[in-house]
Amino acid sequence: MPIVNVSVACGRTPEQLRSCLAAVHEAVCASLGVPESSVRVLLTEVDPALWSSGGVTLAERGPAPGPGPLPAPGPGPRSAPGPGPGVIPGTSASPSTGNP
Secondary structure (H helix, E strand, O other), X not given: OOEXXXXXXXXXXXXXHHHHHHHHHHHHHHHHOOOHHHOEEEEEEEOHHHOEEOOEEHHHHXXXXXXXXXXXXXXXXXXXXXXXXXXXOOOOOOOOOOOO
């Protein structure tokens, strides 16, 4: 029987919490191939004053950014760079000329 514990900071609507419960439940059933009746999801709301990251509580950080577009990804080890536009992978040839 899979048991999943989810902790979130207080402040979400009941609809958001229910949506999270449903999404976690579905993901566990699908990924583990277990019957729906065997999955337990426990969602705990934590007071932001009692949740710390990097020595600073969530309450001290202030409100989290609201919904909206995600920030553009910055540089980082997301994936290895490709050969670049117009280059056939595994070669240095351009698809239009076949020449390096």
